[in-house]
Amino acid sequence: MPLASATDFTASSAESSAVPHLWLVPTPVGNLGDITYRAVEVLRGADAVACEDTRRTGALLQHLGLHRPLVRLDAHTMYRAPQVLDQYPRLAYVSDAGTPGISDPGTELLREAVARDIPTEVLPGATAFVPALVLSGLPTARFTFEGFLPRSGRERRARLQTIASRPEPTVLYESPHRLHATLLDLAAACTPERPASVSRELSKRFEETRRGTLAGLAEYFSQGVRGEIVVVVGGQTGPTDSPQVAPDWEAVAAELAEQHLSTRDLRAALMERGLSKNEAYALALKHR
Incomplete structure (x- = not known):
């Protein structure tokens, strides 16, 4: 049932379906109850829903009782964006979880729509790094979001050194099988005693946030871990941190x-x- 909070979208839905529009719609990072009323109304009224994984998004739409055409647009098929916008003028786009464009596909689709002067909206909603940052207990007035670090090489080393020298906390995403190595690398770059936190499975049954030093967290997670992971690293606090080597x-x-x-x-x-x-x-x- 349409709700009062979605009246703006409901009104726009009454216009001709030929009027183009693109919505980037956040979806839950875990708990399906985190979907917003407005997101449901946008998904219901769109000509189609473009997504990374049609099976995963199909399960979400089924849970919401929605029946819309699904089109795959992931990092490997984003070249199809112009054709999809032509075929479905009023298009909603979702990534697998969280907000499209935040370490997920979506930005290229938005740029294509902007180049065509198609009205575009990004709905507010779920993302993993904001709750992880607050849960870390570290200062939140200023922070830097890094997304995923490069897996190896000089750029990874340069990014680690930059993180080490920042006065504000840094938030980054990591996969379960690379978490331990990344914590060790961060400890080497930032000093083992730098405060940090690791959050995983946010909003899910086995949600966990572990706070401590980088060295302590590396030891704790040395036996492996599962789930979606967010790491928050405290900023450099002064003379207690060892001098950092300048990047090459x-x-x-x-x-x-x-x-x-x-x-x-x-x-x-x-x-x-x-x-x-x-x-x-x-x-x-x-x-x-």
Whole structure:
């Protein structure tokens, strides 16, 4: 039954179905009760629901009592976005869990819609890193979201060193089979006594948040773990943290240049990793 909180969408649904519109719709990270009333109304009124996994999203729609066409649009099939927007002018997009575009596909679809001047909305809703950050007990006034770290190589080392030097907490996602190695790497970069937390299975039956030092968490999770994982690392607090080794910016720039970035994008990527504007510009010109 449509509810008062969804009246804006219900009114827009009365317009011609030919009027294009794109909605990015967050879905629960665990507990299906976390879906919002507005998200249900958007999914009900869309011409189709595009998603990463039609089986997983189909199960969600079945739980909600909704019957809409499903179209697969994941990281490997996002090239089909123009055709999908042509076929379904009023399109809702969901990722497997959480908010599309946050370490999940969705951004490319949004860019395609913006390029076509299609009205686009991103609904507020579930995401894993916000509850994990609050549960960590670390300061929340400022923080940096890293998403997933590179699996190996110089860029991973540079990102770890950047995390170590930040004064604010850093939030990142990790897979179960790489958690222990990442905690060890973080302990080596940030010092073993840096405070941190690991949250897993948020909003599910076996939800757990473990707080402690990086070294202690690495020992605790050394035997393996299951579930979706969020790591929060405390910021550098001062002289108690050991001095950090500066990144090899030449190596970082060379590795980024292999991605065929423009000079502007290469400079921006270097600045995001902590290099000053002038130094980043000089290295971007050198490696363009």
